[in-house]
Amino acid sequence: MNASATPDAGPPAGPSGPVIDAAFVRRWLSAATNAVDREADRLTELDSAIGDADHGANLRRGFTAASAAVDKAPPDTPGGVLFLVGRQLISTVGGASGPLYGTLLRTAGKELGDGATAAPQELSAALRAGVEGVGRLGGAAPGDKTMLDALIPAVDALASALESGAGLVPALAAARIAANEGAQATVPLQARKGRASYLGPRSVGHQDPGATSAALLVSALCQVAEATDEESAA
Amino acid sequence: MKMLINVPETVVADGLRGMAAAHPELTVDVDNRLVVRRDAPVAGKVGLVSGGGSGHEPLHGGFVGRGMLDAACAGEIFTSPVPDQMTRAAAAVDSGAGVLFIVKNYTGDVLNFQMAAELAEDEGVRIASVLINDDVAVTDSLFTAGRRGTGATLFVEKIAGALAEEGAPLEAVADLAKRINEASRSFGVALTAVTTPAKGSPTFDLPAGELELGIGIHGEPGRERRAMMTAREIADAAVDAVLEDLRPDGPVLALVNGMGGTPLLELYGFNAEVHRALAERNVPVVRTLVGNYVTSLDMAGCSLTLCRADDETVRLWDAPVSTPGLRWGC
Incomplete structure (x- = not known):
């Protein structure tokens, strides 16, 4: 099999790993929706320590709505799926996480453009553009104890792994590790953005719920790449 | 709950x-x-x-x-x-x-x-x-x-x-x-944490003998926790916190606002202490509103908002209003 494999030839894999097509992004959406649903209580618990105890419920509502919208009128490009999910999150989540995650995915989707498939490097660049969009909208910097503390290490790890010749699966595995470490590293930080910042020093000692959910979304992406890869290898 | x-x-x-x-x-x-x-x-x-x-x-x-x-x-x-x-x-x-x-x-x-x-x-x-x-x-x-x-x-x-x-x-x-x-500044105090319907239990732990100073309206904890205070002490703390930042050189509008779980009787008692504290600090109050207006579900506590008021502000404040929450002059 080579890189020009068509999307309808089963779950395809190029030399650098699974092909990123609309179906791939839909599998990510499904995995992300399941992860958010499974972890909603934990996210809400983290949010009640330094926020307002609704992060899990809000993301669950948004991802459920996004899944329904994509099922109803499935876009046929990976960029189209990401864009629609982003738009749905903006329309259904509310709070800060709606516009922020919505902007992340909407921007990434726009960046991918109209291609039926995306190369790993294109996905990596699109996710970086999305993360930069989050930074511009929310005005947060690394270390402010926000979702960026998981997202920036994740897109950095993804890009540098691909750069050094790794395939999509190991590169996403590196991104997953970086996102989880980034989320855990928010524990000793004092929040400087969002509702947690009102607590001042009392925000120290708690893991940021936004960084935690961001790590979940990155993990879901890695999980789907691994599953697609195994399936096509089998 | x-x-x-x-x-x-x-x-x-x-x-x-x-x-x-x-x-x-x-x-x-x-x-x-x-x-x-x-x-x-x-x-x-x-x-x-x-x-x-x-x-x-x-x-x-x-x-x-x-x-x-x-x-x-x-x-x-x-x-x-x-x-x-x-x-x-x-x-x-x-x-x-x-x-x-x-x-x-x-x-x-x-x-x-x-x-x-x-x-x-x-x-x-x-x-x-x-x-x-x-x-x-x-x-x-x-x-x-x-x-x-x-x-x-x-x-x-x-x-x-x-x-x-x-x-x-x-x-x-x-x-x-x-x-x-x-022209407006506020300061809030919580006697209990808020319970959201989704969570069903208080969003933070606030022991019986303590209160939170400097709270918001979303169940986020405040800046500081202290041993329980009297209405008089809370009024002094709230008035000082607001005045330090507002520095009025004339009359103010006052909103003594309940967070949702504090009886109106207590709010009026608190308002008496607020007026006493403002009089002691030579700040005249031209209009006062007392009640639950900007609430946080079932949270017990209150906030104080003061607004520097000129004649035009007072005239517009007194103008007719007809809403479910605020109604006068019509």
Whole structure:
């Protein structure tokens, strides 16, 4: 099999790993929706320590709505799926996480453009553009104890792994590790953005719920790449 | 925690349905979670739109009506509404004179209203926005999301609403709204933590013998915890915190606001201490409002908001208002 494999030839894999097509992004959406649903209580618990105890419920509502919208009128490009999910999150989540995650995915989707498939490097660049969009909208910097503390290490790890010749699966595995470490590293930080910042020093000692959910979304992406890869290898 | 609800998921929609039943003078769109003046758009009048998370009632839906808001968007409990609601509200109330968005300074509200303003302007609605940030408990704005919007929201909605009702143009209404916000400061105290329907238990632990100073209206803990104080001591602390930042050189409007779980009798007792404390500090109070207006579900506690008031401010404060939450002069 080579890189020009068509999307309808089963779950395809190029030399650098699974092909990123609309179906791939839909599998990510499904995995992300399941992860958010499974972890909603934990996210809400983290949010009640330094926020307002609704992060899990809000993301669950948004991802459920996004899944329904994509099922109803499935876009046929990976960029189209990401864009629609982003738009749905903006329309259904509310709070800060709606516009922020919505902007992340909407921007990434726009960046991918109209291609039926995306190369790993294109996905990596699109996710970086999305993360930069989050930074511009929310005005947060690394270390402010926000979702960026998981997202920036994740897109950095993804890009540098691909750069050094790794395939999509190991590169996403590196991104997953970086996102989880980034989320855990928010524990000793004092929040400087969002509702947690009102607590001042009392925000120290708690893991940021936004960084935690961001790590979940990155993990879901890695999980789907691994599953697609195994399936096509089998 | 026992609650007078069906299921947590429908609390906001159920409340809106009940509001519709009680207030035929309002158009309540339960699906889109909007409360709109039935006579909107009012010809030639600037439309005032606000909104925010639910759980602060009567803010904002209870302030829709003549002399105050034209529309309010209700989000989930303590969660900003979404841009689609805000653009829909703007379209419903725009008479061609433009729309003022009144936005409390929380990251979610700011981001969603910002997106909505861009979308509404694409659709040809002139939008101005005012950010409410009156809470002095958030001290270092360089290292936080900035001061929260709390009690000053009521002053801005009432006073700018009265000016809009007189037919003033968008720029003048927006300018007054900004001046009222800048002339207002608030400080809040919690005696209990808040319990959201979704969580069902208090969002933070507050032992019986302690209180939180400098709280917000979303169940976020405050800046400082102390051993329980008397109403007199709390009034002194709140008045000092507000005056230190406001530095009034004349009379003020006062809002003694309940958080939802404190009896009106206690609020009036607290108000007596606030007036005593202000008199001792030579600050005359021209108007006082006492009650549960900017609430945090079942939280016990209160906030104090003071607004520097000139004659024009007092005249607009006294102007007729007819909403579910505030009604006088008509």
